[in-house]
Amino acid sequence: xxxxxxxxxxxxxxxxxxxxxxQIQEVELxxxxxxxxxxxxxxxxxxxxxxxxxNKIVMVEQxxxxxxxxxxxxxxxxxxxxxxxxxxxxxxxxxxxSYVCESLELLxxxxxxxxxxxxxxxVYLAKGLSKKENSAALDEDEFVNIExxxxxxxxxxxxxxxxxxxxxIYAIQYLQLQEALAK
Amino acid sequence: xxxxxxxxxxxxxxxxxxxxxxQIQEVELxxxxxxxxxxxxxxxxxxxxxxxxxNKIVMVEQxxxxxxxxxxxxxxxxxxxxxxxxxxxxxxxxxxxSYVCESLELLxxxxxxxxxxxxxxxVYLAKGLSKKENSAALDEDEFVNIExxxxxxxxxxxxxxxxxxxxxIYAIQYLQLQEALAK
Numbered sequence: 456x457x458x459x460x461x462x463x464x465x466x467x468x469x470x471x472x473x474x475x476x477x478q479i480q481e482v483e484l485x486x487x488x489x490x491x492x493x494x495x496x497x498x499x500x501x502x503x504x505x506x507x508x509x510n511k512i513v514m515v516e517q518x519x520x521x522x523x524x525x526x527x528x529x530x531x532x533x534x535x536x537x538x539x540x541x542x543x544x545x546x547x548x549x550x551x552x553s554y555v556c557e558s559l560e561l562l563x564x565x566x567x568x569x570x571x572x573x574x575x576x577x578v579y580l581a582k583g584l585s586k587k588e589n590s591a592a593l594d595e596d597e598f599v600n601i602e603x604x605x606x607x608x609x610x611x612x613x614x615x616x617x618x619x620x621x622x623x624i625y626a627i628q629y630l631q632l633q634e635a636l637a638k
Numbered sequence: 639x640x641x642x643x644x645x646x647x648x649x650x651x652x653x654x655x656x657x658x659x660x661q662i663q664e665v666e667l668x669x670x671x672x673x674x675x676x677x678x679x680x681x682x683x684x685x686x687x688x689x690x691x692x693n694k695i696v697m698v699e700q701x702x703x704x705x706x707x708x709x710x711x712x713x714x715x716x717x718x719x720x721x722x723x724x725x726x727x728x729x730x731x732x733x734x735x736s737y738v739c740e741s742l743e744l745l746x747x748x749x750x751x752x753x754x755x756x757x758x759x760x761v762y763l764a765k766g767l768s769k770k771e772n773s774a775a776l777d778e779d780e781f782v783n784i785e786x787x788x789x790x791x792x793x794x795x796x797x798x799x800x801x802x803x804x805x806x807i808y809a810i811q812y813l814q815l816q817e818a819l820a821k
Contacts, residue, residue, distance in 0.1 A: 459699065459700065459701035459708050459781050459782075459783065460701055460708075461701050461703050469652065469653050469660075470652050470653065470660060470676075472662070472674075472676040473674070473676070474753070474754055475676050475678070475754055477652075477660055479655070480703060482703060484779055484781065485701075485781045486781070488778070488779075490779040491655075491656070492703040492704075493653075493655040493656070493657050493658050494703060494704045495678060495704070495754075495755075497751075497754070500753070516642065517642065518642035518643055518644050518668075519749075519752040519753065520644050520663060520665060520675040520677060521675075521677045521749075521751075521752060521753070521754060521755055521756045522749060522752055525642050525643075526749070526752060528752070531753075533753075563796075563807060564802075565802060565803055565804045565807045566702075566704075566705060566709070566802055566803045566804065567750040567751045567803070568680075568704075568750045568751055568755065568757055568804075569702040569704060569705055569709060569711070569802075569803045570657070570702065570704070570714075570716075571657055571658055571678075571680070571704060572678075572704055572751065572755070573704045574751055576804075596667055596671075596673040598642050598667065598669070600642065613746075619747075619748060619749055619752075620748055620749045620750070620752045621748045621749065621750050621751075621759075621804040621805075621808070622804075624746060624748045624808065625804070625807065625808055625811065628808065628811050628812065628815060629811065631815055632811060632814055632815045632818060635815060635818035635819050636818050
């Protein structure tokens, strides 16, 4: 099929919150029939693979209400309106871990759930870390525990399902690949 | 901080659709203050890294209304209520690509967007593929183009942002890692 486009016939905003909004879109399918799509709009996010001078990966443990449990993730956060993703990566790294970094490299960007959401995550690699005194504070509804893991420890956390989300599993596999390619 | 749990004070369902539902939960934070969480409930999904006997990766091009564009992804689909993920992987592979497989191995499972959604994806590796005549049909609102790519072609698609989603970028990196480890 040449043209897979789904044209919007009608769009209705059901909800607009502080993180996401929800739209129901009536669409015309490629065969001319109609269907409805449930669409979540999200401002986008950044995540940071931050490697300490001791070659450990900086992680944050955080309660995720959607999962009703804590998981251990690489530092990450939502883009503010119009914010440059690299600046956001510096900001979130400092707020969540008190680390600042000398170098920041964009590794990849991906949509997390293209079937229903437009959330994109930009994943950065941060090196040359140092702890900052009086670093920027977390949002007032954010509480995290910081952990610094070796790659082997992170792989074990993944097997134990303490690490359990797309960006962090991508990060571990990225580091495994770099290690394998360096041999 | 020992206990990061956020207790639910009140939960309200704002919307319940065919794919997702939306709840607003009022929570008590670890410091005793209150906040609101916007939570998307999703039935979960499977994705399949399917490798042909010619060592190509089976991909589907699909229009994603949330992104207003097509992207190229590994075959995937939502779990039906109570459905076994492995059976779902067989079903989605056949429906989207007409391939059936001899072996199916669970590689990993991950939450796609733990900040606002409980969607989990189970990623399988399928081998021993053969095309099935009169294979199960797509859902009536699904339209896809099938592509079979070498790993190098898939990496180029990723650079060109034709491949642009978490599960497919995980899949490519998984195959790169296997190739690096085999050397």
